[in-house]
Amino acid sequence: MKDGKTILSQWADDGQCDLTIDTSTDQALSSTLMRGLEILGLYSDTEDRLSNSEIARRLGLNRATVSRLCKTLVHMGYLRRDPKGLFRLAPQILSLAYPVLAATRWRHRLIPPMREIAEMSNGNVSLCVMSDDRFVQVQPVGDPASFPHIPEPGITGPLLRSASGRSLLALLEGQELNDKLAELRMRFPEDFDKYAEPTFAAIQRCREEGFCVAYGEWRPNIVALSTPLGQTEDGLYVALSCGLPRFRAREDVIENDLGPRMAEAANSIRMMGVFRAPSFAKQRA
Amino acid sequence: MKDGKTILSQWADDGQCDLTIDTSTDQALSSTLMRGLEILGLYSDTEDRLSNSEIARRLGLNRATVSRLCKTLVHMGYLRRDPKGLFRLAPQILSLAYPVLAATRWRHRLIPPMREIAEMSNGNVSLCVMSDDRFVQVQPVGDPASFPHIPEPGITGPLLRSASGRSLLALLEGQELNDKLAELRMRFPEDFDKYAEPTFAAIQRCREEGFCVAYGEWRPNIVALSTPLGQTEDGLYVALSCGLPRFRAREDVIENDLGPRMAEAANSIRMMGVFRAPSFAKQRA
DNA sequence: ACATGTGTTACGATATTTGAAACAAGAGGG
DNA sequence: CCCTCTTGTTTCAAATATCGTAACACATGT
Numbered sequence: 001m002k003d004g005k006t007i008l009s010q011w012a013d014d015g016q017c018d019l020t021i022d023t024s025t026d027q028a029l030s031s032t033l034m035r036g037l038e039i040l041g042l043y044s045d046t047e048d049r050l051s052n053s054e055i056a057r058r059l060g061l062n063r064a065t066v067s068r069l070c071k072t073l074v075h076m077g078y079l080r081r082d083p084k085g086l087f088r089l090a091p092q093i094l095s096l097a098y099p100v101l102a103a104t105r106w107r108h109r110l111i112p113p114m115r116e117i118a119e120m121s122n123g124n125v126s127l128c129v130m131s132d133d134r135f136v137q138v139q140p141v142g143d144p145a146s147f148p149h150i151p152e153p154g155i156t157g158p159l160l161r162s163a164s165g166r167s168l169l170a171l172l173e174g175q176e177l178n179d180k181l182a183e184l185r186m187r188f189p190e191d192f193d194k195y196a197e198p199t200f201a202a203i204q205r206c207r208e209e210g211f212c213v214a215y216g217e218w219r220p221n222i223v224a225l226s227t228p229l230g231q232t233e234d235g236l237y238v239a240l241s242c243g244l245p246r247f248r249a250r251e252d253v254i255e256n257d258l259g260p261r262m263a264e265a266a267n268s269i270r271m272m273g274v275f276r277a278p279s280f281a282k283q284r285a
Numbered sequence: 286m287k288d289g290k291t292i293l294s295q296w297a298d299d300g301q302c303d304l305t306i307d308t309s310t311d312q313a314l315s316s317t318l319m320r321g322l323e324i325l326g327l328y329s330d331t332e333d334r335l336s337n338s339e340i341a342r343r344l345g346l347n348r349a350t351v352s353r354l355c356k357t358l359v360h361m362g363y364l365r366r367d368p369k370g371l372f373r374l375a376p377q378i379l380s381l382a383y384p385v386l387a388a389t390r391w392r393h394r395l396i397p398p399m400r401e402i403a404e405m406s407n408g409n410v411s412l413c414v415m416s417d418d419r420f421v422q423v424q425p426v427g428d429p430a431s432f433p434h435i436p437e438p439g440i441t442g443p444l445l446r447s448a449s450g451r452s453l454l455a456l457l458e459g460q461e462l463n464d465k466l467a468e469l470r471m472r473f474p475e476d477f478d479k480y481a482e483p484t485f486a487a488i489q490r491c492r493e494e495g496f497c498v499a500y501g502e503w504r505p506n507i508v509a510l511s512t513p514l515g516q517t518e519d520g521l522y523v524a525l526s527c528g529l530p531r532f533r534a535r536e537d538v539i540e541n542d543l544g545p546r547m548a549e550a551a552n553s554i555r556m557m558g559v560f561r562a563p564s565f566a567k568q569r570a
Numbered sequence: 571a572c573a574t575g576t577g578t579t580a581c582g583a584t585a586t587t588t589g590a591a592a593c594a595a596g597a598g599g600g
Numbered sequence: 601c602c603c604t605c606t607t608g609t610t611t612c613a614a615a616t617a618t619c620g621t622a623a624c625a626c627a628t629g630t
Binding site: 036068073075083097099101196257 | 353
Binding site for chain 1: 575578586587
């Protein structure tokens, strides 16, 4: 694809290289805090209770260390113990997320148009924001039946190998995009090698056609479309995505019907004035 | 109130006293981790960006220490920096809460009946669960207009001085209730002295009439009703609450109309089979 | 009974964290 | 403009808090 090459070469020209890669025992980072947070990060919808040993194994820590860290987390109210002594996340963990939810009230206004897309596509529609090197879903709409995951705020995924991530990247421009790509290359060198080109192509397509598609690159059985929306006044980049079970996804419908429709929906959503539209959208409008 | 006295004396008889109160520098707890989490806990809907110095001041820490801890939190993706260098919560913090949201899918089924109550009362209805020594709102329904807070999952409040907290306590029985009260007395001695009696009365009322009321004891301008629902299969205690701006709350309507209606709604919600009904509800049914 | 796995505590060694101080950078104010 | 005040970061040595070993109690299953 020459579309992909365009941005790829632009990026390659830049040629800025790796700086300090002293990722190891960075004495400027607090390892105890990191480990504690890593414990909280181990949980998922499928793994909702973990034993001390299990945590120690996964994180490569001593059981005694984990015992103390978990005791601290229980004391703080973010973990609780079930009858068997296993550790579970406590509901209080929601309180940490509350300020973020409270700051994204605009998402409620987008639910009606999202629902339209969900019904039209018979899929799952979600609103995603960029957070560092990941995208985070802040609002799902649709029926979770036959989906491999439970649609709720907080699902995250990689930027380089997901439709959502790529359309978010499409919102970055110039130096900002370069910096982000550099960061991604540094953090995930293998992913970057593998997915850089399709990512560039997707970015290009988002800018030209208003959407991009990923055929199971992140979740193997899900085909995803995504369209960049813009930037909120407090700096969050936002994209609108739609996921379909692969077996139900007809490529021609996606490419020629659903994709353009989502781009169209994104346009009318931008009319609401919540987002600062990206420059490429302004040009097309 | 003799209703209050009943439980109060029952509690007083018990006479179990304070154990080890070595709350200070507990060498079994990881202070670094606690401090890091305390930083994340500083944020709220009104305080959404904090400077290094501000954090240091609030937590009584050295600026250098805060700098390192925040750097770690940024590195982990849970904090981000705004253009002025202030620290904000990053959307990725939602990912920590996701497993809890995913584990409470039953709340979606309760939204329709909650909406009914919201429309009937012209107030704000919420679903709360007990988490340690607090209640946590997991699902709000209603119009946030003219409310002092933004209704989203994650709002938390005290057990002893809120209607939600008290109806949650009403779900505990026997030794479990005693243990919880003992914990609350230990952690919040002043609150316990002040609010023990109205709390006992509220628990009693929940068991007899199915609801309780708090007139601005937690949020001064809010009158709150709450009714205990039961316990989910994974052990969460759940209550249904309704908040009204004080100026709009007529006491007789609340006591004689709204309260009984909420108790009634709770009964029909229990029919859905999501909750293990509390024993007092079974008796009444 | 034994053997295995687990979770917790004690304790000494040590590596991590800490606070003071110094620095650079910015914001007013005169 | 200089000056002052505040801020955020870094350096560095001190020391404190953390870590891993070991030992324990407990459970489970053979």
